[in-house]
Amino acid sequence: MRHGALTPFHAELSCDSCGQLPEPPRSRLTLANVAAMLPIELLVHALVVQTDLSYPVKVLILTVTATVLVIWVAEPSATRLLRRWLHGPALHRRKNLHRAHSLWRARTILADRPGALERITHALSCLDINILSIHVHPVRDGVLDEFVLATPGGLTEQDLLDALVAGGGSSPRVVRTTPIALVDGQTRALSLAARIAGNPSELPLAVADLLSAEIVSEPGQHPVQGHAADGTLLKIPTAWHQPIIFARPGNPFTPAESARAHRLAELAEIVELSQTKAA
Incomplete structure (x- = not known):
């Protein structure tokens, strides 16, 4: 296969943004490696043990040969031959995504007690709704569950x-x-952090992107007076001595989202101070 060509499998599963395949579940990857390594280990042992070599030499040959064969033959072969099985959960999720007529982001507050999540998932399944992702945020009145629904x-x-x-x-x-x-949350946060590290002035846009919020007031602008009692305004401090204020009407910010925004603000401040000292 020529370099850069996409197989049907890669075209079906690779990320639209980076072109990489998702990381397979660790349990499946372990089983695939064991299935590929076991025959090689048995064959090498059978060939070496019956020789007349000394015991230390046999151990050395077994160790080096088995290691080389596993690294260069077994693991790549297992990944290639069993890739559909390895990435089965991601493939199933992608097919559900393509079959969906509509995608929705839903949020609701649940009581923080056993069985609450089970009841709401059952109510959704009764309408043949598929839950593609779920995130749980602790809030004052219980837990805020955020779903992506197909x-x-x-x-x-x-x-x-x-x-x-x-x-x-x-x-x-x-x-x-x-x-x-459905983009991986850690990847998205790291991408935004890298964006801020390269240019701290990108902080307002990066936080707005992260939280799907609008920028109400930036440093240098007249600050917004008052605050929203329903939690739909978020204020984060900056190195420019004036806070940035974000709004998300009808969709209050959670404590976890506030913490993420503040960590990005801290990163921007550190980079800004470092650039000032260097100058």
């Missing part, structure tokens, strides 16, 4: 809201979304 055709926003309430959720909110909502 829904069949015909379901409306009100249907989703009713299902969330029927499952025990309160203050439900749903908005349409795109496959980008």
Whole structure:
């Protein structure tokens, strides 16, 4: 295969942004490596043990030969031959995504007690809704569950809201979304951190991107007076002596989201101070 050509498998599963395959589950990767290494280990031992070499030489040959064969033959072969099985969960998730008529991001507050999540997932499954991802944020009144949902055709926003309430959720909110909502959270945060490290002035745009919020006030602008009691305003300090204020009407910021924004602000401040000292 020529360099850079995409096989049907790669085209089906590789990331649209970076072109890389997702990391397979550790348990499947371990089983695949064991299945590939065991025959090689048995064959090498059978060939070496029956020779007349001294015991230390046999141990050395077994160690070096088995290690080289495992690294250069077994692991690459297992990854190549069993790749559909290794990436089976990701393939299943991608197929569900492509079959979905609509994608929604949903948020609702649940009581922090056993069985609460089970009830709401059951209510969603009754409408043939597939949960593609879920994140849980501790809040004052319980836990805020955030879902990315794939829904069949015909379901409306009100249907989703009713299902969330029927499952025990309160203050439900749903908005349409795109496959980008499924981008790995750690990768996205690291990309934004790298963006800020390269240019600290990108902080307002990076935080707005991270939290899907709008910038209300930047350093150098007239600050917004007051605060939102419903938690839809977020203020983060900066190295420029004036805070940046973000708003997300109808969708309060969680403590975890606030912490992420503050960590990015700290990174921008560190880079800005370092550049000032260097100058």
